Every structure is written in C-alpha cells, then in structure tokens.
Amino acid sequence: MADHNLPTPEPDSPALKNLNLKRNYHFSTQCVTIDSPDAGHKDQHGASSVPIYQSATFKGVGGEYDYSRSGNPTRTHLEHHLAKISGARHAFAVSSGMAALDVITRMLKPGDEVVAGDDLYGGTNRLLTYLKVHGGVKVHHVDTTDPTTLLPLLGPGTAMVLLESPTNPLLKIADLQKIAADVKERAPQAVIVVDNTMMSPYLQRPLEHGADIVYDSATKYLSGHHDLMAGVIVCNKDDLAKQMAFVINASGNALTPFDSFLLLRGTKTLAIRMDRQQSTAMSVASYLDQLGFKVNYPGLANHPGREIHERIANGPGAVLSFTTGDTALSERIVGATRLWGISVSFGAVNSLISMPCVMSHASIDPKVRKERGLPEDLIRLCVGIEDPADLLADLETALLEAGAIKEEDVTNGIGISRILPGGARDTVVSRAVEKLKFESNSDSLGLERDQRRKELLVSAPGKVILFGEHAVVHGVTAIAAAVDLRCYGHTTPLPAGQLRLTFPFDELDHFDQTWVIDKDLPWDAVPTSVPTPDVLDAKLLGAIQQSLLHHDQNETPARARAVSAAQVFLYIYMILASPENRPSLHLTVRSTLPLGAGLGSSASYSTCVASSLLLKTGHISVSTLSHSISSEDAEEVNRWAFTGEKILHGNPSGVDNSVAVFGGALAFTRSGFGRQGGMEKIQGFQSVRFLLTDSRVSRNTKKLVEGVALKKAQEPELVDGVLRSIQEISDRAKASLADPALSRAGLFTELEHLIEKNHDHLVVLGVSHPVLEDIRAKTREPHGLRTKLTGAGGGGCAVTLVPDAFQESALQDVQKSLIEAGYKPYTTSVGGTGLGVLWPTESEAAGPDSPIATPPQTPHSEQLPAAGIDLKTVLATGSDEDLADRISRAGKWIFV
Numbered sequence: 001m002a003d004h005n006l007p008t009p010e011p012d013s014p015a016l017k018n019l020n021l022k023r024n025y026h027f028s029t030q031c032v033t034i035d036s037p038d039a040g041h042k043d044q045h046g047a048s049s050v051p052i053y054q055s056a057t058f059k060g061v062g063g064e065y066d067y068s069r070s071g072n073p074t075r076t077h078l079e080h081h082l083a084k085i086s087g088a089r090h091a092f093a094v095s096s097g098m099a100a101l102d103v104i105t106r107m108l109k110p111g112d113e114v115v116a117g118d119d120l121y122g123g124t125n126r127l128l129t130y131l132k133v134h135g136g137v138k139v140h141h142v143d144t145t146d147p148t149t150l151l152p153l154l155g156p157g158t159a160m161v162l163l164e165s166p167t168n169p170l171l172k173i174a175d176l177q178k179i180a181a182d183v184k185e186r187a188p189q190a191v192i193v194v195d196n197t198m199m200s201p202y203l204q205r206p207l208e209h210g211a212d213i214v215y216d217s218a219t220k221y222l223s224g225h226h227d228l229m230a231g232v233i234v235c236n237k238d239d240l241a242k243q244m245a246f247v248i249n250a251s252g253n254a255l256t257p258f259d260s261f262l263l264l265r266g267t268k269t270l271a272i273r274m275d276r277q278q279s280t281a282m283s284v285a286s287y288l289d290q291l292g293f294k295v296n297y298p299g300l301a302n303h304p305g306r307e308i309h310e311r312i313a314n315g316p317g318a319v320l321s322f323t324t325g326d327t328a329l330s331e332r333i334v335g336a337t338r339l340w341g342i343s344v345s346f347g348a349v350n351s352l353i354s355m356p357c358v359m360s361h362a363s364i365d366p367k368v369r370k371e372r373g374l375p376e377d378l379i380r381l382c383v384g385i386e387d388p389a390d391l392l393a394d395l396e397t398a399l400l401e402a403g404a405i406k407e408e409d410v411t412n413g414i415g416i417s418r419i420l421p422g423g424a425r426d427t428v429v430s431r432a433v434e435k436l437k438f439e440s441n442s443d444s445l446g447l448e449r450d451q452r453r454k455e456l457l458v459s460a461p462g463k464v465i466l467f468g469e470h471a472v473v474h475g476v477t478a479i480a481a482a483v484d485l486r487c488y489g490h491t492t493p494l495p496a497g498q499l500r501l502t503f504p505f506d507e508l509d510h511f512d513q514t515w516v517i518d519k520d521l522p523w524d525a526v527p528t529s530v531p532t533p534d535v536l537d538a539k540l541l542g543a544i545q546q547s548l549l550h551h552d553q554n555e556t557p558a559r560a561r562a563v564s565a566a567q568v569f570l571y572i573y574m575i576l577a578s579p580e581n582r583p584s585l586h587l588t589v590r591s592t593l594p595l596g597a598g599l600g601s602s603a604s605y606s607t608c609v610a611s612s613l614l615l616k617t618g619h620i621s622v623s624t625l626s627h628s629i630s631s632e633d634a635e636e637v638n639r640w641a642f643t644g645e646k647i648l649h650g651n652p653s654g655v656d657n658s659v660a661v662f663g664g665a666l667a668f669t670r671s672g673f674g675r676q677g678g679m680e681k682i683q684g685f686q687s688v689r690f691l692l693t694d695s696r697v698s699r700n701t702k703k704l705v706e707g708v709a710l711k712k713a714q715e716p717e718l719v720d721g722v723l724r725s726i727q728e729i730s731d732r733a734k735a736s737l738a739d740p741a742l743s744r745a746g747l748f749t750e751l752e753h754l755i756e757k758n759h760d761h762l763v764v765l766g767v768s769h770p771v772l773e774d775i776r777a778k779t780r781e782p783h784g785l786r787t788k789l790t791g792a793g794g795g796g797c798a799v800t801l802v803p804d805a806f807q808e809s810a811l812q813d814v815q816k817s818l819i820e821a822g823y824k825p826y827t828t829s830v831g832g833t834g835l836g837v838l839w840p841t842e843s844e845a846a847g848p849d850s851p852i853a854t855p856p857q858t859p860h861s862e863q864l865p866a867a868g869i870d871l872k873t874v875l876a877t878g879s880d881e882d883l884a885d886r887i888s889r890a891g892k893w894i895f896v
C-alpha cells in the first residue's frame with residue numbers, strides 16, 4: 001500500500017459518532033432527514049434545505065473550511081448524510097463513480113495483486129487494465145458466483161478484492177459474506193471493495209457483510225435523475241478514510257457544491273423511487289421470462305443466485321438483462337422502443353434500454369467479452385418510475401415490431417407468443433397490460449379472474465337526427481349526432497355448447513332464452529358461402545324466425561320487439577361462428593334509450609351485438625396497447641350493425657348505426673343516388689344543448705319508411721322537391737356549424753329557421769303526429785323554442801334547440817309542462833363517444849386509490865378497473881338514470 005501519511009487537512013467527512021441513534025429510524029425516514037453534521041449547529045436563517053455554498057474559498061486562517069477542494073459545507077452535509085444512510089462511519093463524495101474507484105485504487109502500488117470479477121462494469125475493467133499495463137498491478141478476473149475460484153488467488157500479495165453483486169450487466173450474484181470471510185482468513189491485509197451501484201444503500205449495505213470500502217456511482221440511484229455525475233465512497237475504518245481523504249484533496253476530484261446539493265436532494269427520495277422501480281422491474285422480468293427469453297434478474301425464482309442475494313440484500317433492484325439469441329433482433333428491439341430511452345447508465349426515474357456490448361461495456365475488448373461470456377445480443381433494461389403498464393406496453397410493442405414475439409388470439413385474452421429462431425413459437429402468454437394486472441393479484445383468485453377475463457362489456461350511443469331523417473333513405477344528407485343515452489351489451493362465458501340472450505327490462509318483456517348451439521340453431525340454413533353483411537340471407541333469417549323464435553303475431557309489442565332483437569343476435573352469431581369456433585356465451589343487453597322513440601335504440605343495440613360477437617368470434621380485436629379500436633374493425637362493426645338494422649327496419653339508411661359506432665356528429669349521405677355516399681365528421685354539436693321529448697307514442701319505423709317510399713312513388717314531383725329542399729337544409733346546417741365566422745346568436749337563428757323548415761317538410765311527407773305537433777306547440781309558446789320531430793316520426797321523439805341564452809329555470813318550466821302533458825323530456829348533450837369496449841374486464845381488488853368515479857363521457861377516457869363490480873347485477877338492476885354512472889365504474893373504456 002502507498003504511504004498517504006503526508007500533510008493534509010482533516011478528512012472532509014467527520015466520523016459519524018452517534019451511528020446507532022441514527023439507525024433507529026427506518027431507511028426512508030433517514031433519507032429525508034438531513035441533519036447537521038454538527039448536532040449543535042443550526043443554519044443561520046433556519047433554511048430547511050441545505051444551502052449551496054457556491055464558494056471556492058473561505059475567509060480566515062485555521063477555520064473549518066478554506067478551499068472547496070479540501071472541504072465545503074454543502075458537501076459536508078451530503079457526506080454526513082451518505083454516511084448515515086449507508087450505516088458507515090465515513091463517506092466521501094467525488095466527481096463520478098469512476099473517480100471513486102480511482103481514489104480507492106490509488107491505494108495500490110506496483111506489484112500488488114487485485115482479484116476482481118469476470119463480469120463487471122466496462123469502466124472498471126478499463127481502469128483495472130490501465131493499472132495492470134501502467135501501474136504494475138496484477139489483476140485476476142474470476143467467476144465471483146463461485147467463491148472457491150478466489151481461494152487459490154488469496155495470499156500475501158493480495159492487496160484488493162473488488163466485487164460487484166449483482167454484476168453489471170449479467171446480474172450475477174457473489175456471496176459477499178462468504179468471500180469476505182475467506183479474504184479475511186487468507187489475505188487479511190487485502191481491502192475488500194464492493195461496487196454497490198446496482199443496489200444503493202437502500203437494498204444492500206456490504207459494509208455489514210465484511211466489505212472494507214463500498215462505492216457507488218451516485219449518478220445512478222442515489223441521485224436518481226441523471227442530472228449530475230457523482231461517486232460516493234463509504235467505509236468504517238479510520239485509516240482507510242484518511243488515505244482516501246488525502247487522495248481526494250490531493251487530486252482534486254471532490255464533488256462540487258452544486259452537485260452536492262443536487263445529490264443531497266436526490267437521496268431524499270431514494271427509497272420511494274427504488275420501491276417503484278423494483279416493483280416494475282419484477283413485472284418486466286417475469287413478463288420476458290414467461291415469453292421464454294433468458295432473463296437475468298435476481299428477483300426471478302429461476303435465478304441461480306437468488307437465495308444468496310436474498311440473504312445479503314433487501315431486494316432485486318431495478319436493472320435486468322436478457323438475451324434474444326440474435327444480435328440484429330436485439331438491435332431492432334432496442335431501436336423500436338419509444339418510452340425506454342436508449343442510453344447507458346441506470347438508476348434514474350426514467351427507464352433506459354441498452355446493449356452493453358456496444359455501449360456501457362464497449363471498452364472491453366470483444367475477444368475478452370467473448371471469453372468472459374458476455375453475449376453480444378444482451379439487452380439491459382433499467383426500469384424507471386413510469387406507469388408499469390406503459391412500460392410493459394412499450395416493450396411489448398417493440399418486441400412485436402422487431403419480430404421477437406407474435407400476436408395470438410387476443411379476443412380470448414390469450415395474447416402473444418415468442419417467435420423462436422426458425423419461426424417456431426414458444427408458449428403463449430397473456431399480453432403485457434393484462435399480465436401486469438394478473439401479477440398484482442394473488443394466485444388464489446386466479447381461477448375467478450380467468451373467468452372474468454372472458455367477460456366483455458360493450459356500449460354504444462343512441463342518436464338524434466337534427467336534419468334529414470327519412471330523406472336520408474333516399475340519398476339526402478342527414479345531420480345526426482350521438483346522444484348520451486346508451487345501450488350496453490355484457491357477454492360472459494357459458495358451459496360449452498350453450499348460447500343465451502337476456503334483456504332484463506320491461507320494454508323487451510324480460511326476454512331470456514337459452515339455446516343448445518348444435519341442436520337448437522338451424523345450421524343447415526347457413527349458406528355455404530358466408531354472406532357479407534351487406535346481403536341479408538333470407539333463408540337463414542326465415543329459418544331462425546320459424547324454427548326458434550315462434551314469432552306469434554298475438555304477442556305483446558314488447559315480446560315482438562324482443563323476438564326481432566333476438567333474430568339479429570342469432571343471425572349475426574350464426575354467420576360469424578364457424579363449425580370450429582362456436583363460442584358459448586351469454587349476452588345480456590340493457591338500454592337507457594327509450595325504445596322505438598327515434599333515438600337510434602335499435603342501432604345502438606345492433607352495434608352492441610355486432611361488436612360483442614365480432615370480438616368473441618375473433619373477427620376483430622381491441623388493442624389494449626394502443627388503447628384503440630382500429631378504424632378497420634370499427635368499419636366491420638358498422639357493417640354488421642347495419643345488418644342488424646336491416647333485420648329490424650327493412651331499408652335503413654345506415655346513419656343510426658354509423659353514429660352508434662363512430663359517435664360525435666356526422667353528415668351522412670347514403671350511396672347509390674347519383675351522389676357520393678359517405679360520412680363526414682362535424683364539429684360543433686357538443687356545445688349546443690337540446691331537449692329531447694319522448695311522446696311515448698310508439699310507432700313502427702319500418703312502416704313509416706315504407707310510407708314515405710310509397711308517397712314518393714305516388715307523388716314523385718312533390719316528394720323530390722321536398723327531398724331537394726331537405727338537402728339544402730342539411731348543407732346549410734353543416735356549413736353553419738362549421739363556420740367559425742358565424743356568431744353564436746347567428747348560428748342559433750339559422751338552426752331555428754332550419755328546424756322549422758325541416759319539420760314542415762316532414763309534415764308534407766306524412767310522418768308527423770298530433771303528439772309531435774303538441775310538443776312543438778308547448779315548447780314554442782310561451783317559450784319561443786323551436787322543435788321538430790326526429791327519427792321516423794309518427795310519434796316517437798321531438799328535438800328542441802335550447803339556445804345558450806335560454807334560462808335554466810325556463811327550461812325547467814318547459815320540461816314541467818311536457819311532463820304534465822304525459823311526455824318524457826330529457827336534456828341531453830350530443831356529439832359524445834361512439835362504440836366503447838371495456839377491455840380487459842377483469843375486476844381487481846378494491847383499493848382506496850381506485851379512480852372509479854369518472855363516467856366514460858370523453859373519448860379515450862381511461863379508468864382503472866374498479867372493485868368487485870358485478871356487471872351482470874349492475875345491468876339487471878337499478879334505474880336507467882344511474883346505470884351509465886354505475887357502469888362507468890367497471891373498468892377502462894376504449895372508444896372508437
């Protein structure tokens with residue numbers, strides 16, 4: 001050892017005298033409690049954060065501080081704090097982790113022998129190689145996972161044993177206790193040094209296991225934010241401390257005041273950061289492990305050093321590494337991540353991904369890397385504090401994009417499988433986000449949860465047509481918007497071979513029927529070439545009607561409606577199912593929309609049926625990763641919802657199902673009338689209030705539509721003129737709503753005028769009804785509101801424009817008079833979300849933090865699954881008024 005007994009100031013870090021007292025607090029408490037090194041000293045202004053003494057020099061002679069290289073009050077606070085949380089007598093803060101090792105290795109002299117690991121940080125390897133080449137130091141690299149490999153090298157010449165555990169980057173574990181005992185027995189003069197950067201003093205304190213000196217790159221966990229470089233050295237032995245203090249002062253690598261301040265601040269959150277990072281690292285490691293990757297992480301049950309690690313450390317940490325079997329594939333994975341930053345280093349709050357062989361360990365000769373078993377395809381993950389689901393999702397997306405894994409049957413909650421070299425696939429595991437939830441629950445709940453995973457809840461809105469109803473059937477543009485009344489479809493698995501449909505409410509006669517799939521359904525009628533949604537197969541529809549539903553003309557209207565709705569369900573099921581894939585399921589449907597009132601209840605129902613069955617038969621899927629339903633899948637739902645509409649209404653335009661699927665507000669034009677069909681989103685409706693009034697007079701949409709068609713055939717000139725005028729109304733409404741130059745008052749005047757005009761045309765088409773005229777009159781006088789029928793007319797609903805300036809009290813008066821007349825008014829917002837899927841639907845245990853109260857009103861709103869919500873019971877019970885609210889608590893909604 002070199003002689004450091006040269007003139008020098010006292011060590012910057014005074015020995016921590018009352019160590020035992022300090023250690024009475026738990027670690028996280030110690031982290032935030034920064035005491036003065038001098039127990040009696042108080043900051044002159046009572047600063048609660050240690051001030052930055054940004055001063056190179058200090059006045060006077062013989063005082064505690066003279067020059068910041070030798071000592072600085074901010075650094076002294078830091079070093080005192082570091083000693084405390086490390087359970088050490090001395091601590092030193094220097095300019096980097098490598099500076100710390102440099103200080104330590106300056107104790108070596110030519111001829112000394114160092115025993116170090118064969119898997120170790122590249123920078124450490126570089127410094128040791130330098131000392132070997134230029135300092136005459138002999139360095140031995142051994143496999144430190146096996147303490148016996150050190151034994152032959154321990155002797156009188158051994159000056160230092162340098163260990164990492166876990167090692168960087170292969171996360172190998174060295175039995176620090178055992179090795180320290182061996183060194184003390186065989187080479188008592190040797191200094192046992194441990195690089196504790198991976199663990200930080202929170203998870204591991206090697207001084208307690210016999211180490212003489214422990215150092216950390218404080219750039220990592222101790223500071224936690226990658227905003228400074230620092231190294232920390234701790235030890236208990238006064239003589240070692242003295243030597244290191246000399247080197248630090250003599251070479252001038254002590255930490256600056258500002259970085260000392262930052263590091264002191266970072267240490268306050270060490271425990272809480274590490275807890276979060278470690279917990280997510282465990283999920284990430286398990287996820288990769290289950291996919292079949294070779295994962296290095298001491299938290300995994302299959303890690304060979306796990307038992308030793310658990311004995312010497314308090315947790316596995318937040319760094320892991322894995323191999324893919326293919327360097328190019330690893331490069332693609334690293335390059336495909338978005339949330340994981342490609343960077344060296346670890347320990348910061350943000351997650352990083354790297355390939356050690358070309359980054360942190362690039363300084364090790366490739367030949368040496370190979371000899372020491374450092375795989376070129378190794379990926380190192382350093383987990384941060386981001387939301388675990390986002391991190392997993394990002395990693396999964398990268399694995400998918402890179403071609404490391406493959407999507408499997410997402411619909412049944414299965415997920416993904418690893419693609420093995422040669423294209424073979426490994427075990428299929430659940431997708432990342434679902435998996436994360438699974439891991440956070442106990443095994444005893446596994447079965448029940450597995451059942452819940454197969455649940456599905458979908459929801460679609462009704463609509464209000466503002467302009468263009470009936471005319472839309474004949475190619476005129478209709479302006480329609482989603483309302484905030486919705487239909488809900490809840491699917492649960494059934495024992496094999498059964499199919500069940502339930503409408504648990506009066507308006508559909510509490511319909512509840514179960515079919516034995518292979519026996520009761522008329523499979524013979526399913527055409528061999530599967531019909532597209534655009535073409536109704538009359539034979540199949542007839543077979544369903546005749547053989548199963550026993551449609552009785554004398555049935556109540558509620559029963560008849562239910563039977564028609566059941567036809568939609570069976571028709572779509574039988575076409576989408578295949579002989580190999582006939583899912584056993586139970587669909588329960590509940591609607592808060594008044595049925596047969598022109599508010600699109602049948603389209604929202606058809607949308608729920610179509611989306612449930614398309615999902616359950618695997619024709620479409622929902623991405624929990626991108627939290628989206630693809631536009632192609634939404635179009636597919638729309639096509640099958642239109643099929644449902646056709647079964648229920650004969651010749652629908654398609655506007656209702658389009659709004660039910662896409663939500664918002666649309667200008668919809670049917671194709672095939674010499675005009676280009678299509679949908680155009682319109683902005684603006686959300687800010688306009690409407691009053692919807694259900695006349696409670698039910699009517700038959702199909703008959704009303706047929707009636708207009710008949711009138712058109714009989715009086716073509718009259719009807720064509722009306723249709724042309726309605727087209728102008730829709731065009732003007734669309735333009736006005738999108739016109740930023742139009743004043744708000746101007747917009748209302750225009751809409752009021754168009755409402756009047758459109759209603760008059762509907763009267764000419766013969767689809768109004770005395771009750772609708774009565775509602776118009778009641779809203780017009782004395783309130784001056786403008787109302788038109790909406791939907792098919794002949795009863796059903798009226799829609800009233802409520803200008804901004806209209807007083808709330810006056811609106812209540814209007815509603816009161818309508819209720820007194822036997823009508824049912826609803827104030828509504830329009831233009832909200834379209835088809836929504838609650839996915840995945842597994843319920844989780846109740847937690848005080850469950851953000852369960854926000855209803856799914858905004859597109860892409862996200863809520864965590866809520867506690868123990870029995871969706872079946874929610875759908876079957878309770879009032880319409882609070883159904884939406886109760887259902888909104890059931891989980892995370894993904895909207896089109």
Ligand SMILES: N[C@@H](CCSC[C@H](N)C(=O)O)C(=O)O
Nearest residue numbers: 121123344345346359360363
């Ligand atoms: N270019 C640097 C690389 C630093 S790696 C930092 C860290 N210890 C890690 O393991 O990522 C160098 O050559 O030192």
